[in-house]
Amino acid sequence: MDIRISKCAHVCQSSGRNFVHEEEIQSLVRVSEGVLTREDYARDAWHSELASGAFCVWSSKYYDPKVAEQASPEVFSPLRQAFYESVESEERVELAKAYLAAQLLRRQKAFRRIKESDETDGSTKITLYTDCIGERLIEVRDPNFTYAELDAARNALLDRLQVLESPECPPEKSEQENVDAETSDDNETEQ
Secondary structure (H helix, E strand, O other), X not given: OOOOOOOOOOXXXXXXXXXXXXXXXXXXXXXXXXXXXXXXXXXXXOOHHHHOOOOEEEEEEOOOHHHHHXXXXXXXXXXXXXXXXXXXXXXXXXXXXXXXXXXHHHXXXXXXXXXXXXXXXXXXEEEEEEEOOOOEEEEEEEOOOOHHHHHHHHHHHHHHHHHHHOOOOOOXXXXXXXXXXXXXXXHHHHO
């Protein structure tokens, strides 16, 4: 038997309504006259009687390529999104997050370093990158971050990436925050 299942439909089988990008849909396959036929239903049009006699039933999200193509590239990369959120800030921790994210994106070959300033007077170093998607020119500042600032930025970046990668789960406290909280609790108990 040659098994071929058609692609997802763009409209609901029963209501005729167009599906919306990333909408939950129910799909099923029936065997009729030795041929597999697919039916797709919106969640509000689905009822369990439709599954009777079906060969297979599953749920998924409708993917509309036209909508997906309109989204900016950073939507698909949490690290890239975190970088663009931080790069325009004036806060040192946010600048350090952008600096660390740029270094990681460079290692992933998503960013290409063009030039780094040769400032030796202790002022802010500026590194120019180009984003390989869209060939956007990016300026990343490094005002001589301390190790403490870079460590705080690393923790903040990890927390932000956890939120971006799984938005339904709240970020857990980092190990350093847990140690700091335990230390402050111990100090309060002793006093």
